Amino acid sequence: MDPLIPQRAGAAALALGEADFRLTAPSGFGDGWNHYAHSTAWFEGRLYVGTTRAQMAFMQRTTPPPKLVPWPIKCPPNLDTIERRAEIWQYTPATESWVRVFQSPYIKGPGGADVARYVGYRGMSVFQGSTDSKPVLYVSTWSPRFGGTAQLLRSEDGANFEIVPRPPWNESVRAFRVLQPFQGRLHTSPTAAGVAVGKVQDSVGSDPTIYGADDLRSDSWKATSASGFGNPGNMTVFEMAEFNDHLYAATVNVKGFELWKTRGGKPPYQWTRVLEQGAFRGPFNEVGGSLCVFNGALYIGSGVLNGGYHRAAGVGPAATELLRVWPDDSWDIVMGEARMTPQGLKYPLSGYSCGFDNMFNGYVWRMCEHDGHLYAGTFCWANLLPYVPNQAWPDDVIALIKRWSMEKLVQRYGGFELWRTADGVHWLPVTRTGFNNPYNWGARTLTSTPHGLFVATANPYGPDVAVKRDGKWQYVPNPRGGCEVWLGNKAFGQANSTPTATPTSTPAAPPGTALA
Amino acid sequence: MSPAPVFIFSAPYCGGSRLLAMLGGHPQICALPELNLFIGDNVGELLEIAGFSHGLLLDGLLRAIAQLAHGAQDDVSVAKAHDWLEANPQADAAALLKQLQAWAGDRLLLIADTQSPLRPVDLQRCAAAAPMARYLHLTRHPHAQGALFAPALKERQFVPTDYKDHSFKPAQIDPQIPWLRANHNILRACAAHGAALSLQLPIEAMETDADAALTRICQWLGLRCGAAERSAMRDYKHWSYLQVGPTLAPMGLEAEAYQMDDKRYRRHAVAAPSLAAALPWKPDRSGFASDVRELAARFGYS
Numbered sequence: 001m002d003p004l005i006p007q008r009a010g011a012a013a014l015a016l017g018e019a020d021f022r023l024t025a026p027s028g029f030g031d032g033w034n035h036y037a038h039s040t041a042w043f044e045g046r047l048y049v050g051t052t053r054a055q056m057a058f059m060q061r062t063t064p065p066p067k068l069v070p071w072p073i074k075c076p077p078n079l080d081t082i083e084r085r086a087e088i089w090q091y092t093p094a095t096e097s098w099v100r101v102f103q104s105p106y107i108k109g110p111g112g113a114d115v116a117r118y119v120g121y122r123g124m125s126v127f128q129g130s131t132d133s134k135p136v137l138y139v140s141t142w143s144p145r146f147g148g149t150a151q152l153l154r155s156e157d158g159a160n161f162e163i164v165p166r167p168p169w170n171e172s173v174r175a176f177r178v179l180q181p182f183q184g185r186l187h188t189s190p191t192a193a194g195v196a197v198g199k200v201q202d203s204v205g206s207d208p209t210i211y212g213a214d215d216l217r218s219d220s221w222k223a224t225s226a227s228g229f230g231n232p233g234n235m236t237v238f239e240m241a242e243f244n245d246h247l248y249a250a251t252v253n254v255k256g257f258e259l260w261k262t263r264g265g266k267p268p269y270q271w272t273r274v275l276e277q278g279a280f281r282g283p284f285n286e287v288g289g290s291l292c293v294f295n296g297a298l299y300i301g302s303g304v305l306n307g308g309y310h311r312a313a314g315v316g317p318a319a320t321e322l323l324r325v326w327p328d329d330s331w332d333i334v335m336g337e338a339r340m341t342p343q344g345l346k347y348p349l350s351g352y353s354c355g356f357d358n359m360f361n362g363y364v365w366r367m368c369e370h371d372g373h374l375y376a377g378t379f380c381w382a383n384l385l386p387y388v389p390n391q392a393w394p395d396d397v398i399a400l401i402k403r404w405s406m407e408k409l410v411q412r413y414g415g416f417e418l419w420r421t422a423d424g425v426h427w428l429p430v431t432r433t434g435f436n437n438p439y440n441w442g443a444r445t446l447t448s449t450p451h452g453l454f455v456a457t458a459n460p461y462g463p464d465v466a467v468k469r470d471g472k473w474q475y476v477p478n479p480r481g482g483c484e485v486w487l488g489n490k491a492f493g494q495a496n497s498t499p500t501a502t503p504t505s506t507p508a509a510p511p512g513t514a515l516a
Numbered sequence: 517m518s519p520a521p522v523f524i525f526s527a528p529y530c531g532g533s534r535l536l537a538m539l540g541g542h543p544q545i546c547a548l549p550e551l552n553l554f555i556g557d558n559v560g561e562l563l564e565i566a567g568f569s570h571g572l573l574l575d576g577l578l579r580a581i582a583q584l585a586h587g588a589q590d591d592v593s594v595a596k597a598h599d600w601l602e603a604n605p606q607a608d609a610a611a612l613l614k615q616l617q618a619w620a621g622d623r624l625l626l627i628a629d630t631q632s633p634l635r636p637v638d639l640q641r642c643a644a645a646a647p648m649a650r651y652l653h654l655t656r657h658p659h660a661q662g663a664l665f666a667p668a669l670k671e672r673q674f675v676p677t678d679y680k681d682h683s684f685k686p687a688q689i690d691p692q693i694p695w696l697r698a699n700h701n702i703l704r705a706c707a708a709h710g711a712a713l714s715l716q717l718p719i720e721a722m723e724t725d726a727d728a729a730l731t732r733i734c735q736w737l738g739l740r741c742g743a744a745e746r747s748a749m750r751d752y753k754h755w756s757y758l759q760v761g762p763t764l765a766p767m768g769l770e771a772e773a774y775q776m777d778d779k780r781y782r783r784h785a786v787a788a789p790s791l792a793a794a795l796p797w798k799p800d801r802s803g804f805a806s807d808v809r810e811l812a813a814r815f816g817y818s
Contacts, residue, residue: 280683337682338693345805347697351635353677404568412568426637 014371015420016453018431020493021486025098028482029089032462033082037483040445040456041124043137043158047091047447047454049485050121050139054082056460064311068387074464074475084116090158093451101159109146119144125179127186129216142175150175154216167211167221180240182247183264185212189237203305205236210249212267222267229260229271241291243298244327250288250300254313256281257288274329278302280341284318286310292367294374295424297324301364307381308362319355320363324424334424350427360413368446370453373420377443382413414438437480452489459483520648521613521625527698528630529665530656531719533773536628537752544739546623549576549757549768552631553609554638560605576768579761584619589756594764609645624737630770633698634678639705651709653702653716657817658808659789662691666797668771688799692808699811791818
């Protein structure tokens with residue numbers, strides 16, 4: 001028995017609360033430009049985290065850019081002057097220590113300038129291909145405009161990474177994300193595309209085809225689906241999961257995402273549509289953004305691209321829903337809006353409306369099963385409010401600000417939310433404040449390990465954040481900016497606990513009132 | 517010390533307030549308005565949620581404490597009640613119920629709740645706080661409920677998203693949604709809680725033979741139900757919580773409670789509804805969803 005792995009009690013006793021989490025990696029691993037802990041994997045007893053750098057600076061160059069005044073962080077005029085080489089970090093539980101095991105190389109850009117080859121690692125998977133002698137770590141990359149196309153990296157030891165063949169997509173593909181094993185093949189599809197300045201779309205690929213390969217060291221990639229499953233509206237295959245001996249895939253579609261499934265076999269596979277029109281919510285369920293199997297159902301976190309407001313498509317702002325699909329293709333709304341559908345009247349089984357009753361939760365960004373519970377982490381944009389010109393606020397937000405004040409609103413809603421359930425219906429919050437850091441705007445990855453549940457965040461508010469002092473905006477160093485990695489374990493909460501009043505004790509009687 | 521409390525669970529506008537008011541006249545019962553004890557894990561969370569919400573979530577709890585602890589429902593007593601809650605932020609629902617029971621003495625605590633049935637985790641908190649409580653599941657024909665509820669909702673400035681059909685743009689008020697949702701959740705909660713602790717009752721039984729219905733409830737609760745008790749229960753309009761409260765806590769019951777003398781309310785309440793009828797509140801005049809019809813039929817409605 002590994003002495004570092006705590007003894008397990010019953011599943012109910014293992015539900016994690018906020019006090020059970022410890023911060024293991026603060027402030028972007030010491031560099032506030034590590035904005036996203038974008039991908040994680042548990043590999044040979046260690047946690048690996050791939051970062052994406054300077055995401056908030058990149059967003060300033062997108063078209064159309066978000067209307068934020070001032071820009072929330074201090075950015076140099078030239079994006080390429082930021083050190084954007086993405087990093088991979090390794091955590092060793094025995095020593096509770098982090099070490100950077102890989103950093104993107106430079107390549108030569110226009111005029112011979114050094115350009116980061118990779119600015120992010122958006123996906124990781126441990127997979128054993130047909131010519132792999134053991135399960136190895138695969139990493140999908142995000143390349144900048146002059147960094148060439150996205151690549152697939154392979155590592156046997158977690159320290160040395162080599163490029164292996166990528167699917168046969170064109171040079172415009174900037175990033176891919178999901179790496180989904182199924183029937184001995186690894187499957188993926190492009191996530192970002194674009195070559196023109198300001199035209200890179202970080203969440204829409206140019207080729208909505210699912211490719212699969214069993215031998216990743218040779219060029220064995222084959223298309224396993226038609227482009228967009230034959231629907232031109234399916235712009236991207238965003239997420240995949242294995243469930244009930246099928247491969248499931250969720251798309252991006254401005255009329256509402258679609259969910260497809262296949263039994264697999266010899267490529268190309270036969271696919272069947274399970275959900276359409278965003279489960280009949282339409283554009284506000286533009287993307288099936290996260291998938292997770294739990295207690296015999298496939299849970300789907302939905303959303304609208306770009307944090308709940310897809311400006312280029314005019315969709316949103318809207319808060320996320322959580323759905324679930326059963327093996328017979330019947331489905332439920334777990335959290336979201338009640339509606340009549342062709343499959344009958346659906347209402348949110350949990351009782352929570354969109355965003356777990358929080359209009360700022362744009363996505364359920366990642367889900368994970370851990371110790372008998374399903375955890376769902378959100379992306380929350382409330383902390384952007386101080387930078388959003390007030391004429392752009394939705395009416396309900398204006399009403400909230402009038403009622404509470406901006407300061408209280410951000411204090412209450414800033415930071416992602418993490419929720420848990422033991423049965424899929426009864427949900428309780430673990431944190432509603434990004435672990436008391438409003439700059440943690442997303443729970444970007446959740447990883448269940450024998451040592452606990454790792455929650456790695458997206459936090460683009462570093463190194464210098466805009467704050468208002470004496471009525472004037474200024475940029476100041478932000479010690480809570482940059483991604484964080486938290487580890488949740490019941491043993492931490494027990495160690496941290498201090499004697500408090502027994503919750504079920506009778507409260508003090510009101511003054512002057514005799515107790516019966 | 518009184519025995520474990522009794523909760524009247526129902527969907528909104530299913531007559532829970534009226535039944536509560538009638539039972540509140542029984543000398544062995546201490547009937548309390550909607551306390552919303554289960555929207556958070558402790559008093560601190562209740563106060564925080566109430567502070568951020570549109571409604572008057574804690575009016576019922578404040579009035580109940582003011583009445584039981586200080587003998588009056590006025591602003592001075594309500595302020596004291598609020599101070600007391602603020603002084604006990606760690607107290608959870610079990611502790612509050614224990615205190616309320618202590619104040620109620622030998623009388624049986626009876627509490628109306630139309631909000632917890634909309635959210636399963638709140639019902640779960642209730643079961644944890646009061647494992648031996650009894651549940652009275654009150655139903656109403658969904659057509660009658662909708663005919664009462666829809667016009668009331670249309671007059672509100674803020675209608676919770678829970679009460680709307682979002683397949684319409686903009687979303688349309690549709691009372692069958694909370695009806696289905698609440699009744700499904702109550703049924704699941706009752707099943708988990710145990711059949712011996714639950715009783716299902718149609719509010720229509722009060723219309724056809726109030727004495728018989730009240731007698732049945734009293735027998736289930738183990739209370740006397742002689743002529744004096746029945747007479748006291750029929751005189752329900754004197755139940756103090758049925759009146760608008762003081763400035764600091766004016767409400768405490770669902771809106772239906774304050775409309776029971778309205779002529780339109782009375783007309784709908786006694787109408788003969790049908791599960792097959794077109795729904796007057798629906799823009800397309802469609803009928804009930806199949807799930808609603810099936811559950812209503814299971815309750816004995818046609």
